[in-house]
Amino acid sequence: MNHLPLIIKREYITKVRNKAFIIMTFMSPLIMIALFSLVAYLSQLNNTKQKSITVLDESGQIESIFTDKETVKYTILKGVTLENAKAIVEEQESYGLLYISGFKNRVGTTDEVKKRNVDVKFYSSETPSLSIISGLETKVEDRLKEMNLQDKGVNQITIKNAEVDININQENFTGEKTSKEGSVVKLIFGGAAGYLLFMFIIIYGNMIMRSVIEEKTSRIIEVIISSVKPIQLMLGKIIGTTLAGITQFGIWLILGSVLMVVASLIFDIDFSQVNTPQQDLMAQAMQNPDANADIQIFINAFFNMPLANLIIAFILFFVSGYLLYSSLYAAIGAAVDNETDTQQFMLPIIMPLILAVYVGGFTVIEDPHGTVATVFSFIPFTSPVVMLMRIPFGVPIWQQVLSLLILIGTFIFTIWMASKIYRVGILMYGKKPTYKELLKWIKY
C-alpha cells in the first residue's frame, strides 16, 4: 500500500495553510524590497551631497590637480600657516583639511634613487571615509610620480604615448569565443545557483526538522507509524515540505520582481545604484573601449554558456544535494525532543555547507578548473554547491556524471542511515542522545 502521495499532500497542505508560512511568503518580498529601496535611497542621498575639502599645499606644485568634482569640492588656501588653516577649516563646515608639506630634500644617496617626496596629513573632526582618503592618496602619488619622471627628463606626453590598453580576446580550441564579460555572466549564474541551493537547504531543511519534532512532541508519531513505514513518512515529509518550499520561492520570485518594478516606478529609485560586489565586477569588466557593444556581448555570453547542460545539471544537483541534506535534517529532528537540543547536531551539517559556499565563492572565481575547486566539486557534501558554480564555465560531462554518481550514492546512504535514526528516534523520548547512541541506532 503506497501512502506516499497522501502524506505528501497532507504535509504540503498543512504547510501552505499555516499562517506563519503565508505571512512569510507575502511579507518577505515586501520587507526585502523595502529594505533594498531604503538602501538605494540612502546611498543616493549620500552620493548627491557634495563634500568640501580644503587644501593647503606648501609645495605649491600639487594643488593644481584638485579640481572640483560632482561629489567633492576643493577650496585651496594660500599663504596661511597650518595653524591658521586648521582654525579656518574648523570654523567652516568643511569635511576636512588636506595638508601637503613643502618638498623634502631629495632622499637617497645616489642620483638614481633620489626623488621628491612630501608629507601629507588630513585633519578632520570625524574619521574620514576610506574611499576619500585612498582617492586623495592616489591623486598625490600620481602627481609626485609624474614630477619625479619629469625630473629624470621624461615628459608627460611621452608617458601618455607609452600607455597601451590590452583587451585579451579569449577563444577555446574549438573556436568558441569567450570574454571577460562572459566570465562575469557565468559567475553570476553559477553563484546564483549555488547560493539558491544553500538558502533552500537552510530554510526548508529546518522546516522539515521542525515538522518531525512537532510530530514527536504532539505524540502522534506512534499512531502514524502503526499505519505507514517510517521511511515513507520521512520521504513524504521531505517531498511535501520541498513542494511547499518551491511554491514559496515561486511566489517570492514573481512578487519580488513585480514589486521591484512598482517600487522603482513610484519612488524613482535606480536599483543599479546599489553597488554589490558582483556589480562592481561587472562594471570593471565593462570598462573596455568597445563599451557600446556591451549588451550584445552579454547576450552572446549568455547563449554561449552550455545552457542545456546548465539546466539539466541544475535540476539534478539541486535535487540530490537538497535531498542529501534534508534527510540529515529529518534524522536530527527524529533524534531530539525539542528545537533547543538540535544545536549540537546542526554544526556538522552547516559546516560543509558554509565551506561549500566559501570554496565556491573564492576558488571558483579565481580558477574554476583549479585543483581546489575540482576536488570540492567531487566531495558529496560540497559538490552540489561547488559543481553548480563551476558548470557555467564548462565542466567535462564525465566529471559531472562522476560527481553526480558519488552524490547520489552518498544520498542513498544518508537516506538509509537517516531512516534508521528516524525509525528509532521517533519513539525515543526524554534524554538527548549522544553521537555514540545515534551510531547504535543505526545498527539496530
Place this chain on the structure above:
Amino acid sequence: MNNLLEAQSVSKKFGDFTALNNVSISVEKGSIFGLLGPNGAGKTTLIRIINQITMPDKGQVLLDGEPLQRHHIQNIGYLPEERGLYKTMKVGEQALYLAQLKGLDKAEAKKRLHEWFERLEIGDWWNKKIQELSKGMAQKIQFVVTVLHQPKLLIFDEPFSGFDPINADIIKNEILRLREDGATVIFSTHRMESVEELCDHIALIHKSNKILDGNLNAIKRQYKSNTFEVGITTDNASELQRSLSEKFIVSPAEFKTLNNELKLNVKLSEKESANQLLNYLTTKGEVSHFLEVIPSASDIFIQAVKNN
C-alpha cells in the same frame, strides 16, 4: 484455528538490554485479552512488534494463521499509550487522513466518521482544531480514529487515561460493543479494576519474561488460598478464636456487618473442605457471614511479580 493472534517465542534486544525474552501469547478470537505487567516490563515492545513498528529478533507473530505482513496493518487498530494528534489540524480532516492511512477510501471514511461522531455526540467538533479541544475530547477523537477501519484486532494501551469516569464508561461500553461485533481486543493497563471488568484472559509480563498466562477465572482458582471470611455471633468469642486457631490458620478480617460479630479470615489446608469448617462453626454460634476469599487481579499481579 481459533486464535486470531499468536506470538511465538518472540525475543527482542536493544543493544545489551533484553526487552522481551522468548514470550509467547495466544489471543482467542472474540476475546478481551489483558496484557499486564509493571512499567518497563516489555509490554509496549510486544505491542509494537504486533504493529510491525519494531521487528522481533527471534520468533514470529501470526495473525489469522499467517505470519505478519505489511497488509495486516489494515486489520489492526492501535491506540498507543503515547498518543496525540496534529494540534493545528482540524478534527474532521485529521480523522479522514488517519483513516485513509489505514486504507479506507475517503467517502467511506467520511460516512463512518459522521456515524461515530453522531453516536458520541461530538458532531460539532468537525471543524475545530485539536488545540481547541480538551484532553478528554481529543482522546475521544483518537479512540474513534483507532476503531474506524473496523479492524479484526484492537490494541488499546491504557485506553482510559485522560477520561473522566463518565467518558471512561462510554468508552468501556464502546469496547464491549466492538467485541460483540466480532472484534478481538488486546488490552494493556495498570488499572486492575478494569481488567476485572473486561478481560477474559490475561498474560503477565515481568522483566521481559511472561510469568503468568491464562483464563482470568482459572488463574484466580489457581491463586486462591482456600481462605474464607467468617462472621459469627457467639457468647465466647475468644474461646472460639482460640479453638479455631488450633485447627486452622486464623487472622482478623475486615468487612461490613450489622451486628458486633467476630470477624475472621480462616485459611484451610488443601485436605479440608469449606463444609467441614461451616459445620464446625454452626455448632459454636450463629453464622451470619461465610465467603470464599477470591484473589483480585491486583492481588494476583502483586503476588506474581513478588514471587519472581
